[in-house]
Amino acid sequence: MNSAIASGARRLVPALGAVLLSACTTLMPVQEGQKLVGQPQAAIQAMFGQPTDAFRLPDGTSxxxxxxxxxxxxAYGADFDRNGNLTSFRNVLSTPELYKAQVNTWTKWDVAEHFGVTRLPVEYFPRMRNEVWSYRFRHEDVWPSLFHFYFDDAGVLRRTQITPDPLYEPDERFRRW
Known part of the structure; x- marks a missing residue:
């Protein structure tokens, strides 16, 4: 009986370790990613899986x-040097990162490279002649918000805007007074 318990425990320990490692990458991805700085792309893919977007940057990095x-x-950005080794891992949908967007300079491609391709519905405002890409984020790491990028018809970023995320706004219709 003791050998059966010991055998079961030997099988359980590696499985438990895998579950705990998975929990760490889910709950603290930035901290786990930063521990991998200097590692090759294969190590990052082994830890986090296939990226949702991948870009080759003009300077030869990715x-x-x-x-x-x-x-x-x-949205987590993993930057790699020309040799394919991780140089940084961070949440690119943070307030300081979003403020890096350069109005009248950046294009849709620049926004996609920095923040990923938008996965929220793209809006078009014909009177403004602007296409709007939106991203959910926590403004100042606190307030559930949307960051909007407004592009002209040539695809140049013309303005940005932060609004509360209606997904997290209380529905006043159901409030009891």
Whole structure:
């Protein structure tokens, strides 16, 4: 009987370790990703899976995006040097990252490279002649919000806007007074 228990325990320990490792990458992906700086792309893919977006950047480096959109509020950027080794891992849908967008300079391609392809419905406002891409995020790491990028017909970023995320707004119709 004791050998059966010991055998079962030997099989359970590796499985439990895999579950705990998976929980860490789910609950603290930035911390886990930063531990892998210097590792090759294969190590990042083994930890986080296939990226939702992958870009070859003009300087020969590359960026993988792991987006939690459309319902999540994060997208993780994994940057690699020319040799394919991880140089940084961060949430690209944070307030400081979103503020890096350069109005009148960036294009749709620049926004996609930095934040991933939008997974929320694209809107078009004919009177403004602007296409709008939106991303869920936590403004200042607190408030559920949407960050909107407005592009002109040439695909140039002309303005940005932050609004509350209606997904998290209380529905006043059902409030009892």
């Amino acid at each position: 960026r993988w995006i792991y987006s939690k959109q459309p319902m999540g509020q994060q």
